[in-house]
Amino acid sequence: MHIIVCMKQIVDLTKIRIKADTREPVLEGLPVRFGDFEKNALEEAVRIKEKQGDVKVTAVAVGSPKLKDTIKEALAIGADEAVILTDPLFEGSDEMGTARTLAKVLQKIGEYDLILLGEGSTDDHTGQVISRLAELLGLAQVTYVRELEVLEGNPLASPRGKRIRAVRDLEDALEVVEANLPAIVSVTAELNQPRLPPLTAILKAARKPTKTWGPNDIGVTTGEVGAGASMITMLSNLAPTQQRKQVMLEGDVDDAVNELLKALEREGVLAV
Amino acid sequence: MSGVLVYSERESVALELATFASTLKRPVAVALVGQEAAAWAKNCFAHGAERAYVSTDPTLSELQADVLAEALAQITKQADADVILIGSTLRGREVAARLAQKLNAGCITDANGLRFEDGQLVATRYALGGNTIATLVIKSPVQVIAVMPQTIQATPTGDGGSAEIIEARLSLAPPPVKIVERRPKQAGSVNVESTKVLVCIGRGANEQSDLEMIQTLADTLGGVVGCTRPVSHDKHWLSEGQMIGISGKMSSPRLYIGIGLSGQIQHTVGIMGSKVTVAINSDKNAPIFKMADYGIVGDLYQVVPKLTGKLRLR
Numbered sequence: 001m002h003i004i005v006c007m008k009q010i011v012d013l014t015k016i017r018i019k020a021d022t023r024e025p026v027l028e029g030l031p032v033r034f035g036d037f038e039k040n041a042l043e044e045a046v047r048i049k050e051k052q053g054d055v056k057v058t059a060v061a062v063g064s065p066k067l068k069d070t071i072k073e074a075l076a077i078g079a080d081e082a083v084i085l086t087d088p089l090f091e092g093s094d095e096m097g098t099a100r101t102l103a104k105v106l107q108k109i110g111e112y113d114l115i116l117l118g119e120g121s122t123d124d125h126t127g128q129v130i131s132r133l134a135e136l137l138g139l140a141q142v143t144y145v146r147e148l149e150v151l152e153g154n155p156l157a158s159p160r161g162k163r164i165r166a167v168r169d170l171e172d173a174l175e176v177v178e179a180n181l182p183a184i185v186s187v188t189a190e191l192n193q194p195r196l197p198p199l200t201a202i203l204k205a206a207r208k209p210t211k212t213w214g215p216n217d218i219g220v221t222t223g224e225v226g227a228g229a230s231m232i233t234m235l236s237n238l239a240p241t242q243q244r245k246q247v248m249l250e251g252d253v254d255d256a257v258n259e260l261l262k263a264l265e266r267e268g269v270l271a272v
Numbered sequence: 273m274s275g276v277l278v279y280s281e282r283e284s285v286a287l288e289l290a291t292f293a294s295t296l297k298r299p300v301a302v303a304l305v306g307q308e309a310a311a312w313a314k315n316c317f318a319h320g321a322e323r324a325y326v327s328t329d330p331t332l333s334e335l336q337a338d339v340l341a342e343a344l345a346q347i348t349k350q351a352d353a354d355v356i357l358i359g360s361t362l363r364g365r366e367v368a369a370r371l372a373q374k375l376n377a378g379c380i381t382d383a384n385g386l387r388f389e390d391g392q393l394v395a396t397r398y399a400l401g402g403n404t405i406a407t408l409v410i411k412s413p414v415q416v417i418a419v420m421p422q423t424i425q426a427t428p429t430g431d432g433g434s435a436e437i438i439e440a441r442l443s444l445a446p447p448p449v450k451i452v453e454r455r456p457k458q459a460g461s462v463n464v465e466s467t468k469v470l471v472c473i474g475r476g477a478n479e480q481s482d483l484e485m486i487q488t489l490a491d492t493l494g495g496v497v498g499c500t501r502p503v504s505h506d507k508h509w510l511s512e513g514q515m516i517g518i519s520g521k522m523s524s525p526r527l528y529i530g531i532g533l534s535g536q537i538q539h540t541v542g543i544m545g546s547k548v549t550v551a552i553n554s555d556k557n558a559p560i561f562k563m564a565d566y567g568i569v570g571d572l573y574q575v576v577p578k579l580t581g582k583l584r585l586r
Contacts, residue, residue, distance in 0.1 A: 013401035014536070025404050094378065095369065124399050124406075125518065126381045131337065131369035140448035141338060143366050165452070170362050176453040183448075189505060189519070190512070231378025231412040235394065237404045240544060245565040250556065256568045257578045260550065261586070263566050269469075269527040269548045270493070270586075 001055045001150070001162060002112045003045040005079065006102055006133075007038040009063035009070050010123040023238040032066050034073060037118025039194040041187045045116055046078030046195075048150055056080050058109065062090050062101055068210070075205035076197035082210040083109070089215045092227025099132035101225050104218035106137060113160045115184040119144055130186040140183040144169045146190040153180055275299030277351050278321065279344055279367075280359030281335050283312045287319045287426040289357040289419060294320025294429050296388055301325055301351040303440070305332045305343055317435035318428045325351060325440040335363055336447040341370035347440050348375060348414075355393065357386075360418035368418035378410035381418040393417065402518045402541030420522075462496050462514050469495025470525040470543070472516055475502050476532015476553065476572050480509045485573075486531060489580045498523065500539045517542035532572045535560025552576065 011030040018025055034042075042059060049055035059079040061067055067084045075082055083105060090101055106112060120127040127143075134141035147167035153160070158180040168175040169188055197205075215221065222228055247263065249256035264270050276293040278300065280286040286302060286309075293300040302321040304310055306328070313324040325347045331339055344367065348356060356375075358368040365381045372379035384405075385396035392409050395417055399406040410417070464470060471490040477483060483497070490497045497514065504515040516523055517539040524545030531552045533539060540563050543549065551564035552575050561567040568575050 011400075013403060013538075016400060016403045018403070025400060096373065096378070099373065120519075123401055125401075126369075126379075126397075127365050128369035128372070128379055128381060131341070131366050132373040134338065135341075135370050135373035141366070141370070142449055143337070144362055171457075173457055174455040175451055176455070177449050177451050179449045231410055232380065233409050233411055235407040235409060237399055237406045239403060240405050240541075242544060242563055244549060244563055246561065246567065247565065248556070248561065248567045248569065250569045253568075253570050253574050253578055256570065257575065257582055260566055260568060260579070261582055264527065264548065264550070267548045267565075270583075 001052065001114070003048060003055060003057050003114045003116060004106065004109065004112050005038065005042045005045050005057065005059050005074070006115065006117045006129070007034050007042065007059055007061045007074060008118075008121045009033070009061055009067050010035050010121060013123060018239040023241070025237065025239065032064070032070055034070060035118055035122035037120065037122060037187060037189060039077070040189055040191045041116035041118055042074055042077050042079060043192045043194040044148055044187060047192065049078065052150065058083060060102065060105055061085070062093075062098060064091075071210055072202070072205045073197070075208045075210070076202040077195060078201070079208070081208055084210060084212050085214070085218075086212060087214045089222060089226050092230060093225050094230040094232045095126055095128035095132055096231060097225040097229050099129050099136055101218070101220060102129070102133050103136040104220055105213065108213070108218050113162060113181040114150070114164065115139070115182070117184070117186045119186045119188050127186070130184060134184045137184070140179045142166050142168065142177055142179055142183060143186045145185050145187045148185065148187070148191065273298055274352050274354040275301055276355045276357060277301050277303060277344070277348055277353035278357050279303040280361070281306070281363055282359055282361065282421065283309075283315065284426065285359030285361070285421045286312060286316060288421070288424040289359065290316050290319040290321045291427050291429065292386060292424045293357060296355075299323070301353060303344055303347045305329070305340065305440070306335065307333055313435075313437055319426055320429040322434060323351065323436045323438055325438050327440040327442050329442055329444060331444045331446055334447065334451050336449060337363065337366040337370055339444055339447045340367045341374060342444055343440070343442050344371050345374040346442050350438075350440060354414045356414070356416045358416065358418045360420045365418050368416050372416040375414045375416065376412065377414035377416050378412040379416040379418070380408050380410060383417055383419045384423055386417065386419055386423065398518070398541060402537045457513070462511065464496055464498040464514055464516060464521045464523050467496045467523065468526045469493040470498050470516070470523050470527070470546070471495055471529045471531065472498045472500065472533060472539075472543070473503060473531050474500040474533025474539070477503070477509075480507070482573075483509055485576050485580070489529070489576055492580050492583045493527065495525070495527070500533045500536070530560050530564070531576060533560060534558045535563055
């Protein structure tokens with residue numbers, strides 16, 4: 001069984017500084033890492049491997065050349081090999097460009113049973129790539145999964161011999177679903193607690209194979225991916241304004257609480 | 273002139289989107305698919321829709337994203353629409369992206385603002401984990417925009433005199449995913465989204481039993497308790513439905529009180545719309561104080577009981 005985990009490299013969101021005059025975020029020089037939900041996806045793939053044995057896990061990521069380092073974390077957590085795409089041509093892709101790139105990568109990989117992604121990226125969280133990728137590959141999509149099981153398939157209906165049973169987490173209900181493989185699945189943070197790889201695994205990761213594929217390897221051109229092909233124009237991207245009074249009440253607790261109650265009364269927010 | 277197509281699996285959201293669509297001075301159609309939705313036509317007409325494309329095809333009854341997206345792609349062509357507005361629920365967001373791919377269209381999900389400006393639709397949404405708000409337009413000839421519920425105020429606009437119900441002609445394959453069971457969640461035990469007063473607790477609480485004190489404060493104020501991610505998702509002291517912020521709930525209460533929480537953007541993004549905000553934290557450098565109208569620097573175990581006590585004496 002071959003599980004592919006698609007991962008996005010993002011900047012460390014807790015380290016973003018906002019320029020006071022323009023409200024623009026400063027993104028240059030920030031450390032990068034993988035998004036949170038992708039780690040849940042990878043953890044699940046590794047757990048399936050540990051449980052079932054005959055499983056290969058491949059991590060796929062598109063991003064800046066820093067991926068050469070970032071990907072080692074995925075290999076240390078337990079991916080058997082990795083495919084990274086760091087060519088500048090892919091930069092600035094919108095969700096369609098990213099889905100096209102991943103679809104081409106998967107077509108080149110050829111044999112796969114299960115594709116796992118996060119329910120959205122931790123930075124922009126548009127949640128679009130899974131749907132677009134499923135459409136491009138003509139696959140069943142199962143989103144917002146918080147429990148996942150791989151089962152033996154019905155030999156007549158399941159071309160890869162296996163099926164999945166998953167619990168989807170929607171606003172108003174949990175939905176238990178089944179699908180034959182190959183299928184594409186997006187996962188939530190509730191699925192598992194990703195492991196912190198031990199030092200031995202980190203050392204071993206350096207010896208695992210990482211392939212770097214460029215546009216020619218997968219057969220995409222400028223018109224299909226990257227900033228030039230993006231269908232979205234960003235007019236601005238600014239920190240939201242919050243004008244708060246920031247009245248600080250320090251010192252004696254009784255005085256502070258009394259002051260607070262007076263203020264809330266003045267604001268007219270205490271009436272039940 | 274190409275028109276606007278509106279879809280949501282929730283009637284209230286379909287009405288919100290129809291209200292906005294009717295301001296664009298273009299033909300407005302609504303897609304009503306599944307058994308329940310056919311009954312919404314009259315209400316949609318009252319909110320500005322001129323045509324309703326109705327299908328009770330049983331293949332659509334389970335609201336599976338791939339089948340829904342295919343149905344909407346077919347209705348988009350029948351309705352001659354080039355703007356498709358979808359309610360950005362979890363299902364809606366998923367449908368929007370699959371539809372956009374079918375239509376070779378650009379797509380914006382989770383829009384929390386939408387306006388028509390200089391001849392184009394301009395949407396806003398949170399980006400970079402809530403650190404920023406991105407203002408976006410779609411360049412492709414067909415546009416799909418998924419708008420968060422309650423972004424637009426639903427307003428009856430007309431009498432729906434010229435409205436028309438059209439049977440959608442759909443050709444749909446059965447979904448490849450089989451739904452085995454649906455387990456409804458306990459509805460609305462705590463509604464953090466529409467409360468007037470929201471009291472949030474973070475990592476500062478030492479024990480689960482300490483939440484009683486927070487609940488008592490919320491009760492005294494006629495409000496409800498929400499929390500940051502660690503409280504619901506790591507410690508499981510409160511339900512996941514009470515988590516406020518990115519990938520949780522958004523709330524715009526009259527009064528927000530954040531207790532024992534640092535004020536990470538991932539949380540505070542969920543309370544930006546509050547009228548008055550209060551923070552209680554022992555660390556006077558905690559970022560939550562920058563988000564607060566009033567801040568008390570102190571131990572929550574001292575401040576909260578005093579606050580509750582004095583409120584009761586009022």
